[in-house]
Amino acid sequence: MITSRDNETVKLCAKLVKSAAFRRERSQFTAEGVRICTDGVRSGYSPSLFIYTSSACEKYAEEFAFVAENSDRCIEVSNEIFGRISDTKSPQGFFCVFNMLDKQENPYRINKEGSFLACERVQDPSNLGTILRTAEALGFEGVILSDDCCDIYSPKVVRGSMGAVFRLPCCITEDLPAYISELSENGVETYASTPRNATDITSLDICGGVMLIGNEGSGLTDGAIEACRHKVMIPMRGRAESLNASAAAAMLMWEMVR
Amino acid sequence: MITSRDNETVKLCAKLVKSAAFRRERSQFTAEGVRICTDGVRSGYSPSLFIYTSSACEKYAEEFAFVAENSDRCIEVSNEIFGRISDTKSPQGFFCVFNMLDKQENPYRINKEGSFLACERVQDPSNLGTILRTAEALGFEGVILSDDCCDIYSPKVVRGSMGAVFRLPCCITEDLPAYISELSENGVETYASTPRNATDITSLDICGGVMLIGNEGSGLTDGAIEACRHKVMIPMRGRAESLNASAAAAMLMWEMVR
Numbered sequence: 001m002i003t004s005r006d007n008e009t010v011k012l013c014a015k016l017v018k019s020a021a022f023r024r025e026r027s028q029f030t031a032e033g034v035r036i037c038t039d040g041v042r043s044g045y046s047p048s049l050f051i052y053t054s055s056a057c058e059k060y061a062e063e064f065a066f067v068a069e070n071s072d073r074c075i076e077v078s079n080e081i082f083g084r085i086s087d088t089k090s091p092q093g094f095f096c097v098f099n100m101l102d103k104q105e106n107p108y109r110i111n112k113e114g115s116f117l118a119c120e121r122v123q124d125p126s127n128l129g130t131i132l133r134t135a136e137a138l139g140f141e142g143v144i145l146s147d148d149c150c151d152i153y154s155p156k157v158v159r160g161s162m163g164a165v166f167r168l169p170c171c172i173t174e175d176l177p178a179y180i181s182e183l184s185e186n187g188v189e190t191y192a193s194t195p196r197n198a199t200d201i202t203s204l205d206i207c208g209g210v211m212l213i214g215n216e217g218s219g220l221t222d223g224a225i226e227a228c229r230h231k232v233m234i235p236m237r238g239r240a241e242s243l244n245a246s247a248a249a250a251m252l253m254w255e256m257v258r
Numbered sequence: 259m260i261t262s263r264d265n266e267t268v269k270l271c272a273k274l275v276k277s278a279a280f281r282r283e284r285s286q287f288t289a290e291g292v293r294i295c296t297d298g299v300r301s302g303y304s305p306s307l308f309i310y311t312s313s314a315c316e317k318y319a320e321e322f323a324f325v326a327e328n329s330d331r332c333i334e335v336s337n338e339i340f341g342r343i344s345d346t347k348s349p350q351g352f353f354c355v356f357n358m359l360d361k362q363e364n365p366y367r368i369n370k371e372g373s374f375l376a377c378e379r380v381q382d383p384s385n386l387g388t389i390l391r392t393a394e395a396l397g398f399e400g401v402i403l404s405d406d407c408c409d410i411y412s413p414k415v416v417r418g419s420m421g422a423v424f425r426l427p428c429c430i431t432e433d434l435p436a437y438i439s440e441l442s443e444n445g446v447e448t449y450a451s452t453p454r455n456a457t458d459i460t461s462l463d464i465c466g467g468v469m470l471i472g473n474e475g476s477g478l479t480d481g482a483i484e485a486c487r488h489k490v491m492i493p494m495r496g497r498a499e500s501l502n503a504s505a506a507a508a509m510l511m512w513e514m515v516r
Contacts, residue, residue, distance in 0.1 A: 139495030237397025247508035
């Protein structure tokens, strides 16, 4: 039972929540909340550390037992200390540290029939979390991310993805245009979503391939667009100039699999 | 130029930002940021109050002149005071108070060919903002909201909607099931989105009508579902149990107009 704010484990957890650089350095990330922690364990990952409050252990007895028996180390903390590592408004008293997942998806493994999503410099963690959740729900086989997307291990992405982070194969690449070019050259259908000189997505008969979506403000880079075989867009009829990135991604992904 | 924290105008603005009850009481709401304030004015609404910082007036000279000349009253405040009314991390120094919009959409005005969205107890302001933005971008003609949805005039909804709040006709109703029943009886196609006993949305030939989406956690109430002529769903293939409300709404709305 830890009650001291100066405890090294507590400090480490708080830093893992806040800093992407520290997560990379330690190759660890955190998950908070009953559902997401049990989701992680159910997806086959064992927390290296499980931190809980006494009230959580009573209130969520079943989930508590399940997570605790699969964790390398379990520590009870006071509500006050939990508040220090918590990233949420109403903490449930469930917090896990996981080792980063071994996620690799190389171009040669991408089959021509499957549906994949590629994100270039998606910056908002809520958007990225929602996008991963949608990709999983629609049966996408994997996600490719440029290395300047926001950190997929950030607490907001992990939570917003509703556990998809644990399950969806994904690959982070330093050179997304080169990666996509290689896929295009190997016969994979690649689609850049861009409003410029693009085809109405409903006029194409899409069945699998890779859909590229870009940054919330500036969209895809020219390099990424040029690496794709097709340019597609969601036709807009209203007076709004744009769609929210995760709403646009939802429609584009849906068009690929509907 | 206001520099005092105790200024009554500043206090009033801060309360309008925070309290939905106070917004209703005053029949006013706020918008913050260069884009959203100019959007409101461009949509034909005159701010009753425009609050700005001196740096904003220099940095955004054109927008400043446009908003200022259309506002009933303009007040310069210090950066410190602006921080007190601001709801954002990086304030731009643009803040407007608008009178609530006269938004009415009665069932008899809903034409059978148009596309409308109805929201029942959508609770998250980011979701509602994104949903309104998507509805406008896809050319929906109006939105019907149950009165237990989150406040459409909350700063997060106004911002997330990218100004759609100003332009999209909408109606807030105390009894959504009764409202929808009336539409159904009058020959309008009404669609409840629900996973229970529903038809795959791709198997219907939808062309206009009203799409109902429900609460983030519990979905639509039985009463709302029964009021609809059709029950529809987005078929899910992955392991995720659900979709984010605004992502699901995007796909459902897109299916209605694609």
